[in-house]
Amino acid sequence: MSQDIFVLIEHLRGQVADISYIMLAAARTLASSSGGQVAAVLLGKDAQKLAGNLAADKVLYADSPALTEFTSEAYQLTLAKLIEEQSPRAVLFGHTTIGADVAGWLSGKLSLPLVSSCVNFTSDGKFLSQTCGGKIMAEGDLPSPTILVTMIPGGYKSEQGQAAQASAIESFTPPALDNLRVALKKYIEPEAGDVDISKSPFLIAVGRGIQNKDNLDLPNELAAAINGTVCASRPVVDQGWLPTSRLVGKSGKRVKPKIYLALGISGAPEHVEGINESDVIVAVNTDANAPIFNVAKYGTTLDLLDLVPQLTEKVKQAKGG
Amino acid sequence: MKIAVPIKFVPDLVEELNIDSSGAALDTSWLRLIINEFDDHAIEQAILLKERGGAEVTIICAEGDGVDDILFNAAAKGADQLVKLMGSDAAMMNSHATARVLADFFKEIQPDLILTGVQAHNDLDGSVGALLAEYLGMPYVGYVAGVTAASGSVIARKEYPGGIIGEMEVKLPAVLGIQAAEQPPRYVAYSKINQVSKTVKIEERAISDLDSSGGATVGRMFKPEPAQRAEIIEGSPEEVADRMVGIFKELGVM
Ligand SMILES: Cc1cc2nc3c(=O)[nH]c(=O)nc-3n(C[C@H](O)[C@H](O)[C@H](O)COP(=O)(O)OP(=O)(O)OC[C@H]3O[C@@H](n4cnc5c(N)ncnc54)[C@H](O)[C@@H]3O)c2cc1C
C-alpha cells in the first residue's frame, strides 16, 4: 500500500491527450495532501518517448504489442495487475473514451470505489464533481485505501502537468495479453468538412433550442450577413441536421474564436470543454439557469427564434450604413 | 441474436433542479424524469440490428412514473420483450447496485449483446455498462456510434475526439456503451403505441437485497457558484440585437 497517485496517460496514435497533463496537475495537488508521489502510468509499444514531458515523479511503463493502440480489455487487464500489486492511494483516469472504458470495469474487478466526472480536488483532499450537465456540483471524501477517479477538464491547466525534463522510467510487466476479445481493426479519419470551424473567428453555434432543421435558415442567414461560420452541439449533429465536421465539444472539435455565439445551447460539460478558450462567449438561452451563462460574458434569455432575425437585420444595417 | 437494452430515467435538465434537505441528493419530489437520451439511441441501434440481421430485443428498466409509456414506445419500434424491475429503491440504485441487479437478470436470459447508454448525467459512481460487463465476465467497449453484426462478434465504431473512429471487433457476448445510433431515434405515432400497449405485456420482476457497495458517497451537493456570470442584456429583441451589434463592433469582428 502506498500514498502514491497514479495517472493513466492517454495517448492516441502517438499523441498524448491534453487530459493526461491536466490529470498530472491534479495529481500533484492530491499527492501534496496524501504525502505520496505522482506516478504517470504509460502503456504502449515502444512508447517511452511519450514520457518526455510528463510532470511526474516517476513513469511506470508497460510495453507490449497488445498495447500498441488502446483497446479496453488489454488496458483493463494490465491496470488491474498494477493496481493490485501496488495499491496506490488514487488512480486518475480521463472521463473519456479511453478512461471510461477501464475505470468502471476496474471498480468492479478490484472492488474499489469510483468517483466520476471530477473537476477538482480540494486542498483537504475531497473530490468535486460535476453532475446533471453541470447544473449541480457534488463533493465528498476519497475513501481509503484506493480510490478510482475519472476526471473532466476545467479545474487544472495542462501546462502545469508538463515538465521540461523527463522523469525516470520504471518498467513493469503486463499480464499475459492473449486471447483478447476486443481488437482494433482500423482507424477511420473524419470526413473532411467543407469548412474548418476551428479557423473561423466568428462562430454561430446552434443547439437543440433550434428545434427543427428548417429553423437553421436563421443562423445561416446571420452567418452570411456577418461572415461567420455555423457550428453545432451534439444533438443537432446526431439528428443529421449538420455534418460531424461542424461538431464542437468533447467528441468534436475544440475551438477558440473571437466570438462564440451560442444559440439554444445549455452548456453541458461535454460542450463547454470545446469552447472554454474562446475570447468572448455570447449566450442566447431561455433558461436563466442554463450553465452556459457561467462561461458566457454576455447573455440574453430571449427566444432565439425572436432574436436571430432581428440580429441579422441589425448586422445588415450596420454593414450597409 | 438476443439483444438486451437496459434503460434509465434521469432528471430533465430543462427543469429547475434543487437539493433536498439532506444536502447531499437531488430533491426528487417535483422532478420530471425522462429517458436518458443515449438509451434512446441504444434502443434504435438494437432495432437497426434486428432489422438487418434478425434479433430478439429485450428492454429492461426500473419501475416508475411514465415508464410503461416508454416501454410500449420501444415495443412499437420493434422490441419483443418488456421487463420492469419492481422494488427498485431509487435511493439505493447507484451504478454498482444497478449493475448487480441487471447482471443477475442477464445471467438468466443470456443475451448475446447488451447495449447500454454510454452514460447518464446524474450518477457519480461510473457507468453501469463497464461494471455490468465485469460482473458478467464480458468485454466492454463504450462511446460507440454504430454497430454491425459479424459472425460471433460485432464491429463497434468507437468514437475518439475530433471525429476519429476506431473500428473495434468485439467477441460476443459483450456489452457496448452506445453514444449514438447510426440514425436518429425513430418517431412512432401515438396510435401505434396505443395499439401495442393492448397486445404486448410488460413482465414484472421483483428485485430485493440491493447491494450498493463500491459506489462513491457524496457528502454535499450544491449549485455551482461560478467565478463569473454573464452580463444579461435586457430588452426587446430589437434592443438586445442593437446592443449585440455594438459588442461585435467593439470586439472588432464586424
Ligand atoms: C461522452 C459524451 C460526449 C459528448 N460530446 C459532446 C460534444 O462533443 N459536443 C456537444 O455539444 N455535446 C456532447 N455531448 C452531449 C452533452 O452532454 C449534451 O447532451 C449536449 O451538449 C446538449 O446539447 P444542447 O445544449 O444543444 O441541448 P440541450 O442540453 O437540450 O439544451 C438546449 C437548450 O436550449 C434552450 N432553448 C430551448 N428553446 C430555446 C429557444 N427557443 N431560444 C433559446 N434557447 C432555447 C434550453 O433552455 C436549453 O438550455 C456528449 C455527451 C457524452 C456523454
Ligand SMILES: Nc1ncnc2c1ncn2[C@@H]1O[C@H](COP(=O)(O)O)[C@@H](O)[C@H]1O
Ligand atoms: N436503473 C437503471 N435501470 C436500467 N438501466 C440502467 C440503470 N442505470 C443505468 N442503466 C444503464 O446504464 C447506462 C449508463 O448509465 P449510468 O451508469 O447511470 O451512467 C444507462 O444509459 C442505461 O443503459
